[in-house]
Amino acid sequence: MNFWDYVLQQLLNAVSLGSLYALVAVGLSIIFGIMRLTNFAHGDVMMVGAFGAVLSIAAGVPFIPAIVIGVAVASVLGILIERIAYRPIRKAPDVARLLTSLAVTYILENVGIVIFSSSPRNFPIPTWLDGSWQLTGGITLTNITLLTIAVSAGSLVLLGWFTTRTTAGLGMRAAAEDADAAQLVGLNVNKLIVIAFLLASAYAGLAGVLWAAQAGAVDPQMGFTPLLKAFVAAIIGGFGSIAGALVGGYMLGALEILIVAFLPSSVSPYRDAIVFALLIAFLLFRPGGLLQPNREIKL
């Protein structure tokens, strides 16, 4: 493997990891965008989606329908969470809502442990997805990477269309800015929030399945790491902006891979510390996130 092949392979690795982060971050951003809520339970919706798929596979459902079931289960769960836990406190202070989402996390994880125990279980992947391509120069490209990249690229197009071209999408952005005013123009904010949760949770389900497919296993506590990464990615991009979440996801993935790839192995254990130090520095210079220009406050 020569130097340029090495660089190319690492970049490919970065894109692959970034796509996964981006996909999780998009869902988080949708909900933040409309409700100003940092939904910690997003990771657990992922987990439930992945479990839905795994259990379906174990029951003999083929892979693709199993994914659909996983996504459906996640969507239903998302809507239930909104209905039961978030709707009653929609007007409460941000922190109260944030902490409520943490409580939901806590509940879902432990229900998961009670039902499934906390030992990870295998996530079986069909062979067509498990394969990989050997390119020239020793470069490897796995099918699952290709799928992840395709899904997150597709989501950008889809969501871009949805939020700028459809009334529901526009309405979601409007409701995010001013829920009262949105009602005054005749938008059903409850319905929009449900749509947002449906969309975000479906994404969470999809991301959960892809994450589990890449990680090879599911367990009740699997949602935490992706949530953390997505949180960071969403902030880098500018919280609430969907394009921002994608960009943030790719940046985070690239940082993580490149630090391990190009820094000496005495430094690479400090990877997470470096990532966060850079993140903090970044926030200081662009407090609104990557895609948000430094807008001065209008008094």
Place this chain on the structure above:
Amino acid sequence: MLKSHAIGVALIALAISAAWLLPAIASDYVSRICLLMALNGIFVLSLALTNGFTGVFSLGHVGFIAVGAYASGILSLSVQQKSALLPNLPFLIAQMHLGFFPATIVAGLIAAALAVIVGFPLMRLSGNFVSVATMGFLIIVNVVLINASDFTRGARTFTGVPVDANLMWAVGWLAITFYILWRLVHSPFGRAMKSVRDDQLAASAVGISVLRTRLTAFVVGAFFAGVGGSIFAHYLGSFSPKTFYFAMTMNIVAMLVLGGMGSLSGALIGVVCISLITEVLRSVERGFTLGAFEVPAVFGASQIILGLIFIVVMIFRPKGIMGDREFTLGSKARQ
């Protein structure tokens, strides 16, 4: 003028003597629970200053607790223990040996000094950003603890810290923390913090420096977090980086929010509620027999129930049990 002082001193003395008496009449188990409540009280109170009063929602507080615990741990190992457990310590530190009290003070000061350094950039941020950035600080602390094995033994357990902390120490420090924070909150500084929380721009328009106010709160909070960390280290005698991570963060934050963020007495009420509920649920979830019924063990049920209780409280009291108000006997709630 001296009345406030006298009340403060009396309060501290009363708390300490109660803590001194308790182990004589209660079991080790009960006094341990009390000690942990006092310790959590210190953690939550010190977090209340930033999260409750200045409106900077920090998720990195546990980082300071960790720094306090490790600093105090390293300082209070004997010279021989250090050469066995931490052979690569720099000479100066290797030769240093402090008792519990001085080590606790130094631990607090180190945490505070660190807060000055990290707070300087962090306290400029607001909203979600400051939460993420402080969480980043926690992650950085964790990574450094895991990798700076010459000082911390890395991911391995740090042991050998003399088990000096008893209920008296914990309650004594809690009383001191409460008294000092109470004074601060009811001083011009307290008003400045609330002004910054309510409206940063208006605060700066009347000459209150947002950065300085937040930084002061952050540093004072970090000092007591460091103190609490030291007591924790001297209570357990052993700990590792994973002790001071998200689980602890969530626990402390939940206590604070449940009790009421803008209230010191609320913070303590949150601690007592969650501690007692957890303790009771922990014994219930292992199953029990009720007459002819046998309730099987459902481990994890305590977390589920606690989560539900939390949601219910948030629905009915979104600002926590006490909200912004202080618990005072009879007299008017607001100063």
Place this chain on the structure above:
Amino acid sequence: ADAIKIGFPANITGIEASFDGPMLNGAKLAVSEINAAGGVLGRPIDLVTYDTKSDTATISTVTSQMIESDKVKAFIGFADPDSVLAAAPQIEAAKIPLITPGATSPKLPLQVGTQVFLACFGDNVQAAVGAEFALEKLNAKKGYLITDMGMEYTTLLAEYFTKAYENGGGKLLGTDTYKTGDKNFTAQVTKIKALGEKPDFIFISAGGDDIGLILKQLRQAGVDIPVVGGDGYDTPLLLEMGGPAANNTYFTTHSFIGEGASPKVAAFMEAYKKAYGRAPENTFAALGYDAMKLMADAIKRAGSDDPAKIHEAIKTTAGLEGVTGTITYKDGNPVPEKSVTVIGVKNGKLYLASEEAPSFVPAP
């Protein structure tokens, strides 16, 4: 007759859950077998369990609660040294013995008093066996080391392995790290591929949740050299997740539980499956089972449930056959001498590659 109470504090939830859960299951299985056979000293055993939630402070209160309220006579518990150390002060003060099924750190007894015993071998022993296996059986003189920096177990194992491997004349061409929870190892893998001088094998100090995935990403990138590791690999996930990628992998562990295992092991596997509807999740299930049997044996020999007498009896355990090997505490050393099994993976199946005691053991 009233029951003999044995305390089993377990991290059933939280980050230690995937170790302590199966361990508790194993111990419960042993208890039900013992009680079905009439108990010990004619009295049934009552396993007193609380969830300690992977929180050291909770462990300290639970330990007190068990000593004072539940009046337990002995303790079994934990898969990590942190938790053992959190319970140790009270156990030492109350002079109640504790057997830890899974905290394999050989340093542990040095850090506590006299009450703690290991039911497993120390990591220094298995690391030495792994190193010697690589050098002699695989004839691998050039190695590469990847360590999970997030766990005490993996960092210690890597440390002991390095000592033993270099002592035996091996040379490490490079080292790399990751952290528990990582799911993407492609950067590390690509670095191995790009090495100028090719290693003969890779020692990966990893836990059971990660190794399958690491192997998969290694093999997918075309790195086919042997991989060696410790007992953390010993979970069904290795084959399930790794699939064909698990081939050419070797690990040291307590006993061989695959096809053609000893009858004792096979019986345990069978019983576990019957009780819990699935194969043992990992080797901690067997260790929990053995620790309970070890405890019962000691109580029987002590002829009393007095903690001091139980302690004496544990100390003099010799030649006790368990699922995970034969346990002897030689000269009162609380780390048992147990033989180490090396298991290999070939054609998607486990096989017994070797069973040995090392010639050089790094100091704890």
Place this chain on the structure above:
Amino acid sequence: MVDASSDEILLRTRGLTKSFRGLIALRDHQIDLRKGEIVGVIGPNGSGKSTLFNCITGFSKPTAGEVFFRHDRISGLRPSAVVAKGLARTFQGSRLFVSLTVRENVRAAAHLRHQTNIFEAVLLTRRYFATQEAANGQAEELLSLVGLSHHADRLACELPYGDQRRLEIARALATAPDILLLDEPAAGLDSAETKQLADLIRRIRDSRGVTVVVVEHDMDLIMNLCERIQVLAAGEVICVGTPQEVRAHPRVREAYLGHE
């Protein structure tokens, strides 16, 4: 009564310009404020009035130009430093400390001139009590000046809107300013309240010698209150003069007042 205005120049802006990515909100602004005068700044929506206040008080960094207070250059200072120099402002919308009481709102500002530190607060030194008393005394005095003494212990957010606007003025005054900048203080007030406000502003100037700058769309208020008026349009100064001069100015009529 203090002599209405003297010739001492307190504040000068020179070439003050602010642009927001292409849009020039304020261009080459210039004004000289004499001690003790009441000056109005008017202009169509979006003509740069609030932007002018923001640039003077440090909330916005001017793209070009300078602001001098007495002999010091204050452009570039942070808002809290500008207040310390002696310039206080109110905001276009109401910006009170909603969780503080009326009195506490004023006291929070009063401590700019009665500083104490956290160590004194914990140790309860003699000096600490002295500053407390001084700040409190000042707060009471200001509350009675704006007529809010009877509401002192209510939460600021519970006050009726008109009272909130007066509280905001009291709070700004608590920083003991030489210049008070008021951004649309009468917006949302009814005519009676607007009259009371005019009286209050005049009283503040008379009793304390404070220079007042008022931005307002209520022409009755502006014309009655101000001795001088500056008119902005599209970021530029189009005219300065007495109310009569401004009212008669053709460009003002065209751009702002309209032809009656």
Place this chain on the structure above:
Amino acid sequence: MNSNAGTRLEISNLTVSFGAVRALKGVTLSVGHGEVVALLGSNGAGKTTTLRTVSGLTRPSSGAVTFEGTSILGLTPEKIVKLGISQSPEGRRLFGGLSVADNLRLGASTRSDAHQVAADLDNMFTLFPIIKQRMSQLAGTLSGGEQQQVALARALMASPRLLLLDEPSLGVAPLLVRHIFEALRELKRRGMTMLLVEQNTALALDLADRAYVLRNGQVVLTDEASDLRVGDRVAQAYLGASQ
């Protein structure tokens, strides 16, 4: 205008409380077809609260609100908009991060007659010419007066049968105030029914057919606008000296 047939909006005995604060204490008023009614009163009198209650944003503790004969009490705001009541709220409340075009588009979100919507948009361009130039600009970056015009246009895009206006002149420069009121007069000519809250009594009474004066949550004066224009009855009512 007291025959029921001609009544579009009928509010009777409306009471609204916020905790201990009673904002409305039994307000009764009506607006007829094609009528412009002004709702006057000093700060905190309850004008905004009345409009918000009609729009369904605030829940009354008692009283009745009927629109064209049917009760709309308890309906959600979006249902009320669908029935034909739209509001230009106090403080404009535009969606600052969306373009002017998107704001207007959302104004018409309850309608399905795309053709008529396009025609209405053209109408807005003639009523408020500035809007046409600013269609692609973010609403949040407009000046106060421009925002006020967009807010009016957004409310009109719902093609309402009753338009609620809350202080359309607030913070707006005199010239523009006049322009806005001219536009409102034009709407009135075309038959629009309006309930107008306005601090500037002279302007409001100029436009309105009838007026109510609120004080402390109660109607203290009501009459034909032409009668109220002369004399100081309105000013007296504000201060509480009349009745």
